[in-house]
Amino acid sequence: MSVAPKASEPTWPIPPEGGWTADDLDELPNLPPHTELIDGSLVFVSPQTLFHSRAVSFFAWQLQSLAPQDFEVIREFTIDIDRQNRPEPDVVVVREDVVEDPEQTRFPVEAVVLAVEVVSPDSEARDRETKPIKYARAKIPHYWRVENEKGLAAVHAFELEPTTGTYTSVGIFRERMKMSVPFPVDLDLTKIRARREESQ
Template sequence: MSVAPRTSTPDWPIPPEGGWTADDLDRLPNLPPHTELIDGSLVFVGPQTLFHSRAVSFFEWQLQSLAPAEFEVIREFTIDIDRQNRPEPDVIVVRGDVVDDPEQTRYPAEAVTLAIEVVSAESVSRDRETKPLKYARAGIAHYWRVENEKGLAVVHAFELEPTTRAYTSVGIFRERMKVSAPFPMDLDLTAIKARRSGE
């Protein structure tokens, strides 16, 4: 007895004419965690490395401990840039007055003062080219890109130049990152690769 081969097609969402919108991210069923919307297209995130996880945790906790009371530090949360762009930075610093609803799923870009992206193998071009351009145009004052350089964190820090609405570099940091904006910080970047006790 022969069995006919099963033909199955992936159950991918079919985009509407003109692409998906920011509101669609809240309505589409069964999307993978951390799905982003870039230029009307859904972007699915691949598995993350241990370095990525540790870097995100490091910046989340360090910034939470240093941020003034008027700011909140949130990890892996989408921001509204426009109708067709709702990216999810790894860490954001937002004004505390927009963090008021436990059911909210995004923050307005104008409330974000810092966006941090930890680069993964599958996100290099998005984190180096696509997202910084969109963040700058949305008026996000600070952008940090964190790269893995042989197991060590290197932070490329940028600040928005208000006249051109483009980012300008304020430094490349290895081992130690000392900055005064968006608020004073002195970070030991070597802690990102530090092994936890018992490992």
Template sequence: MGVEPEASKPSWVVPPEGGWTADDLDRLPNLPPHTELIDASLVFATPQTLFHSRAVGFFRRQLESVSPQDLEVVARFTIDIDRQNRPEPDVVVVRGDAIERSEQTRFPAESVLMAIEVVSTESRTRDRETKPVKYARAKIPHYWRVENNEGRAVVYVFELEPATGQYTSTGIFHDRMKVSVPFPVDLDLSQITPRRRQTAEQ
């Protein structure tokens, strides 16, 4: 097998000294879809599982249906935390004034009211440890982490503690999720579980 010519390699294969910046995500050609920037390094998305796809769609639709009119719910959209961090939460709730134009590619972190991450095998450490720290430092008030427990959704809810600047757990939800902040939400989490086709005998 021959060595791939240098000229044919994407420009983002080798990072510059000091790493990539948030602006680079918009400038680098042919980046894979849903590439994130974490600590000046590019993080590439892996293929979605069915659970992940259903969970992202479920929370986007459900929150969109109950959120106040001055808020927007968007799936898989990057947010600017700082020059070296531009993560892409699976779902974000942002203030309506953050929507500036149809061509925009990111939201400022200060416009984000809530970030939701649906945990996958390869993102487990980032979603449980790395991203919550960064979201808290960016003062995002609410963080939800959705886990797959043998095909059933478990939602871990966190709220920013102003005195410490860190997230504190405010609930763990299995079958039904009912919260009053950042706005009233009452969800049947069993709807995320894929429906199995009935057999002929059934």
């Protein structure tokens, strides 16, 4: 007579009192890719949609091609805000001098000039509410939120208002995005849609 196997013990990491810290994110074994730390809690990212993946690739490529030499554009890389917050913007633009070696796993928040988040169904509240507040408090000068409007990109652009320390909207862009900060950009947002149509 065979014995039924025991149910396996859960392998999820148990948070310490007070929550996880930014340093823990590098030490915890077997975390899923792109795990973030928000308010001391681990946030696991759901599988990406096709729109999300294409939008992230589009902005990473376009911004890298337009950025001045003293900026670096990186996709899906964590930034240190404080001890309990280490989010991972979908695309981040940082000063080139903080890109130190191939083994580094995060950037200091004071070096970030632009954070871009592409909204997914599971990240709506974080991208629209939680992250903008944290990014503004950390004094990131520019924040772009990319929304999927029936397969087309709509970019909500925000700039830090220095007297209030909060973001103010500088526009919602569809089809074309033309801005002078943090450096001049002129983006054809329909290319995200065009690639989608060409793949069908």
